[in-house]
Structures are given as structure tokens and as C-alpha cells.
Amino acid sequence: MAGLEGTEQPRGHGRATAAARWSPAIEDEHALKALELFGNPTEREILLPSRPESAATARRLAQVVVLRQWGLSPKTTEDVVLLVSELVGNAVRHTGARIFGLRMRRLRGRIRVEVRDPSRGLPCLMPVQEMDLSGRGLFLVDKLSDRWGVDLLPRGKTTWFEMRVADR
Numbered sequence: 001m002a003g004l005e006g007t008e009q010p011r012g013h014g015r016a017t018a019a020a021r022w023s024p025a026i027e028d029e030h031a032l033k034a035l036e037l038f039g040n041p042t043e044r045e046i047l048l049p050s051r052p053e054s055a056a057t058a059r060r061l062a063q064v065v066v067l068r069q070w071g072l073s074p075k076t077t078e079d080v081v082l083l084v085s086e087l088v089g090n091a092v093r094h095t096g097a098r099i100f101g102l103r104m105r106r107l108r109g110r111i112r113v114e115v116r117d118p119s120r121g122l123p124c125l126m127p128v129q130e131m132d133l134s135g136r137g138l139f140l141v142d143k144l145s146d147r148w149g150v151d152l153l154p155r156g157k158t159t160w161f162e163m164r165v166a167d168r
Contacts, residue, residue: 028064028068030060031060031061031063031064031068032064034057034060034061034064035061035064038057038061040061040065040069041061041062041065041102041103041104042065042069042104042105042106044103045101045102045103045114045116046061046101046102046103047099047100047101048088048099048100048101048102049098049099050091050092050095050097050098050099050100050117051092052089052092054088054092054100055085055088055089055092058084058085058088058102059081059084059085059088061084061102061104062077062080062081062084062104062113063077063080063081065104066080066081066104066111070106070111070165072111072165076163076165079144079163080111080113080163082140082144083113083140083141083144083145083161084102084113084115086136086137086138086140086141087113087115087137087141087159087161088100088102088115089137090115090123090137090138090159091115091117091159094119094121094123095117095118095119095121096119097117097118097119100115100116100117101114101115101116101117102114102115102116103116106165107162108167109164109165109166109167110146110162110163110164110165111162111163111165112160112161112162113160113161113162114158114159114160115158115159115160116153116156116157116158116159117156117157117159118155118156119156119157120152120153120155120156120157121157122150122152122157123137123138123150123159124138125138125139125142126138126139127139141161144163145161145162145163146162146163146164147161147162148160148161148162
């Protein structure tokens with residue numbers, strides 16, 4: 001995942017480990033605590049410190065919003081959690097920011113997730129090879145989301161992705 005290069009990762013367990021790690025029964029308590037501490041990213045942009053450990057907080061928030069609040073499928077939840085991790089990892093690793101913002105919105109027929117940072121440097125979608133250990137973040141965003149982009153702001157940018165979902 002983005003922002004975790006150089007960190008020892010479990011080997012040999014593949015996606016099953018990731019799915020188990022994000023199961024609702026295990027993570028609900030941590031996710032609800034993150035909501036309590038930082039706020040709900042569906043109600044307003046929440047600010048998180050630009051540190052690698054904030055990726056875990058952002059993942060927990062995304063999980064509780066998508067699975068519990070919006071009632072979307074575990075597969076959609078897994079994809080959103082992964083893409084949130086990638087955008088947050090890019091903001092933490094590449095912008096030099098002290099904080100970044102996270103916002104999640106449910107729109108008609110789609111969801112939109114935004115990560116705002118104070119850098120005006122644009123992210124770059126790089127070609128990746130199967131064995132690459134880094135540089136896959138935007139590649140994953142491009143493959144798993146329906147649309148993604150960057151909105152330049154007077155002071156920074158918002159990198160976002162959207163996914164189509166069934167209306168309630």
C-alpha cells in the first residue's frame with residue numbers, strides 16, 4: 001500500500017489477509033473510535049496529521065462509512081478502503097504537508113472520496129510492472145474506480161475518485 005515502503009509486510013497470505021484485517025467484527029470498535037476522535041468525513045472534511053499511521057485511521061473511517069453508514073457491499077468497501085489508503089499514502093509521502101483532509105460523499109448513483117493537501121504538485125499515473133514494489137497507487141485508483149482526477153485549488157489540490165453504486 002502507498003506510504004508503507006520499507007515496512008515489513010506479511011507474506012504469503014495475499015488478499016485473504018487484507019479481507020480478514022478489514023472484517024467488520026474486528027474493526028468496528030477502532031473505526032467507531034476514529035469517528036469519535038476525528039469526526040465523520042461524510043458531514044465535513046476531516047483533517048488528519050500527515051503521518052504514515054494516518055492511513056490506518058483513514059482506512060477505518062472509510063470502512064465504517066461505506067459498510068455501516070452507506071450499507072454498501074463488502075467488495076465495494078474493500079475497494080474504497082484500498083483506494084483511500086493509496087490517496088492518503090500519496091498525500092503523506094509526496095506533498096510535505098503537515099495535515100491533509102478527507103471527505104466522503106454519497107451522490108446519486110455514485111460515491112466520491114476526496115483527499116485534499118496543500119501541494120499543487122500533480123500526481124502522475126505511471127506505467128507499472130507486475131513486480132514493482134512502489135508506484136502502484138494511481139494505477140490501482142485508475143483500475144478500480146470509475147473516474148478519478150485532481151482539482152487544483154488556490155492553495156493545494158484535491159485528488160478524488162468516484163465509484164458507481166446502486167441507489168438505495
